[in-house]
Amino acid sequence: MGNERRLLTLALCLVLSGVLIAAVLGAWRAVGPHAEAADGRPTASDYVDIREVPRVPAAAPAPGPDGSTGSMVVNCGRNEERHYNEDNLVVSPGLPGGAHHTHAYVGNLSTGALSTEASLAAAATSCAGGDRSTYYWPVLRRPDRPGTRAHEDSAGHGNVGEIVPEASVRVEFRGNPFSKVVPMPRFLRGMTGDAVAYTADSEADVRARWGCSGSPDRATTRYPRCPAGELVTRTLIFPSCWNGLDTVGVTHRSHLLFTAANGVCPKDTFPVPELRVSLAYEIPPGLKVALDSFPEQRHSPKTDHAMFVNVMTDRQMAALVDCINKGRDCRT
Known part of the structure; x- marks a missing residue:
């Protein structure tokens, strides 16, 4: 017993x-x-001294004889209007608050979860040349300062703190190194980066590219620590190979793909202008910032991402394509 x-x-x-x-x-x-990050904030391992980041080779291959070497910069300001919301028209259309974190916008001033093609086409824009396209990305915050303005605590899910305003925003379209580009269809939707990269099984969709203004040849997927006087940068490069059929993909990605490493588009896709959104911030040396994210992503810098909807008129798009294909550097 x-x-x-x-x-x-x-x-x-x-x-x-x-x-x-x-x-x-x-x-x-x-x-x-x-x-060790009980509060979900980034930790020391999320940061890196930019001087410890290896230099990267040229981002694109040398253009061939049939390449489209031009570019067009679209001046849309730097969100002086403080256009923020927790929506994601590309990924969660029709669902207010569907992003669970706050996005900052330039371009179309009406963009939200309930936007339609008609409402976007009729709205005002921050772009000087009249481009009504919408460009947006998750905000960057200072967790050391409590938010006092709208959207600085309303998103919840751990996304709190003072929003750091962009010191500069550059919206630029570039060509393809091996062929001419074709026009994007109106209302084409695109995205870059992986908002769930922290918990994803693969890093295939990670496109985060952080850096410092004084080291344009260094890029990292971690938050960079920059020398005094330099700006923290984010470069968001979009896919530029369209399937020729859809403006909205089943997975939000399937209709618009990235080029191969040599710049060539995958089979059965066509090169369209490559969108690059470059952001810069004034961050005091040593300050820990946090990118808005889903709660389980813990503000990981790898989750950086951005979306856009092309609302250019056919005439505006034709001018963009003509500029790029003729190798000119244009501004609008």
């Missing part, structure tokens, strides 16, 4: 130990390698 009790006690201890271990492992998996 005594042996049976001892065995029962031992069995119970083993069961309880297993439950405890499972609970601990479950909690660790929930936070991953950032277990």
Whole structure:
């Protein structure tokens, strides 16, 4: 009888130990390698001194004889209008607050979850040349300062703190190194980056490109620590190979693909102007910033992403394509 009790006690201890271990492992998996970040903020491992980042080779191959080497910069300001919301028209159309974090916008001043093609085409814009396209990305915050303005705490999900305004925003379209580009269809929607990169099984969709204004040849997927006097930069490069059929892909990506490393578009796709959105911020040296994200993504810098909807008129798009294909550098 005594042996049976001892065995029962031992069995119970083993069961309880297993439950405890499972609970601990479950909690660790929930936070991953950032277990020390109980509040979900970025940790020291999310940051890197830009001087420790290797220099990167030229981002694009040398253009061939049939390449389209021009570019057009679209002056849309830097969100002086403070156009923010927690919507995502590209990924979650019709769902207010669907992003669960705050986006900043330039271009179309009406963009929200309930926007339609008709409402976008009729809206005002921040772009000097009349481009009504919408360009947007998650905001960058200072968690050390409490938010006092709209959208600085309304998104919730751990996305709180003072929003850091963009010191500059550059919207630029470029060509393809090996062929001419064709016009984008009106209302084409595109996205770049992976908003769930922290928990994703693959980094195939990661496009985060952080840097410092004084080191344009260095880029990282971590938050950069820049020398005093330099700006923190984000470069968001969009896919530029269109399938020729759809303006909205089934997965928000399938209709618009990236070129291969040599600049060539995948089979059955056509090169369209490549959109690049370049952002810069004045960040005091040593300050820890946080990118808005889904709660489980823990503000990882790898989750940087952006979206756009092309609302250029056919005439505006034709001028853009003509500029790029003729190798000119234009502004509008």
